[in-house]
Amino acid sequence: MRTLWQAIGSEWAKLWSVRSTWWCLAGAAALMVVTALTLGGASATDALREGRAGARVTASEAVVSATSYVQFALVALAMLAITSEYSSGSIRATLQATPARGVMLTAKALVVAPVMAVAGVLSGAVATVVVQVVLSGALFGGLVVSPIGEVVPDLLGVGAFFALVSVMTLGVGAAMRSAAGTLTVVFMLLMGVPLMLLTTGSQAALDASLRMPTFAGLAFMGSADNLTGGPMPYSAGEGLAWLLAWTAAALAAGHAVLRRRDA
Numbered sequence: 001m002r003t004l005w006q007a008i009g010s011e012w013a014k015l016w017s018v019r020s021t022w023w024c025l026a027g028a029a030a031l032m033v034v035t036a037l038t039l040g041g042a043s044a045t046d047a048l049r050e051g052r053a054g055a056r057v058t059a060s061e062a063v064v065s066a067t068s069y070v071q072f073a074l075v076a077l078a079m080l081a082i083t084s085e086y087s088s089g090s091i092r093a094t095l096q097a098t099p100a101r102g103v104m105l106t107a108k109a110l111v112v113a114p115v116m117a118v119a120g121v122l123s124g125a126v127a128t129v130v131v132q133v134v135l136s137g138a139l140f141g142g143l144v145v146s147p148i149g150e151v152v153p154d155l156l157g158v159g160a161f162f163a164l165v166s167v168m169t170l171g172v173g174a175a176m177r178s179a180a181g182t183l184t185v186v187f188m189l190l191m192g193v194p195l196m197l198l199t200t201g202s203q204a205a206l207d208a209s210l211r212m213p214t215f216a217g218l219a220f221m222g223s224a225d226n227l228t229g230g231p232m233p234y235s236a237g238e239g240l241a242w243l244l245a246w247t248a249a250a251l252a253a254g255h256a257v258l259r260r261r262d263a
Helices: 004-016 019-050 059-088 091-097 101-135 148-176 179-198 203-209 213-220 236-260
Strands: none
Touching: 004 059, 004 091, 004 101, 019 059, 019 101, 059 091, 059 101, 059 148, 059 179, 059 213, 091 101, 101 148, 101 236, 148 179, 148 213, 148 236, 179 203, 179 213, 213 236
16 A cells, blocks of 8 residues: 555656646646736726826736636646546556545645646746736836735735645545536536626625635635625635635545545
8 A cells, every 4th residue: 555655756747747737737827927917907908098096006916816717727737637547547546556545635635736836826926027017118107016025925825726726626526537527516616606696686695606716715815806896805814714615625525435436
């Protein structure tokens, strides 16, 4: 039976041995730059059009807002880390080498989480620089300013958000076992259900929507906008607590299915 460290080494080798890992990471970085630049440009254009005195658009805020879209590129990678083994049948060899289901799932999580965190910080840093350079020029009147004291916490928050959402996806993947099922459930959790709840017009539905993973992540990362035109109704700490709760619930569900069902 493999120890946890041996299982981690095996999962690390498997993650980097397939091209999909590199394509997903490259796609996430490119999408982060394009989306952050688009959102930052839209905010700067609105500020200029309205002639707001002393207006400022922070580059790292644009990066935080972009995570709502970029997360799906990394979700795809986290999903493939578990569902590809079921589709290829290699999950049998994995569970023979690491029969303790909890150890296997923990090893995958401990590999996926830091990779996604680093990917979030690096892609966010590149996007911040690009947004800063483009939008602080004469065309936008120098509206964009990103003090280092604001950039670093924002980027660390982005990395933590991507890590937690990816681990949540891993848990869903372990429970669903198929790429299509995992993608459907994760999409509904991140965007589908929250947006449906928002359309009801009910205050209770709005409160529930704002405590689902994407909105909880935005609150944790310090976003001033909840994507509905209003402010976040709770603190960054509470946002992190909700995000951790969703991640833990997904992992618990995945572990329960792994223990009950054979590969």
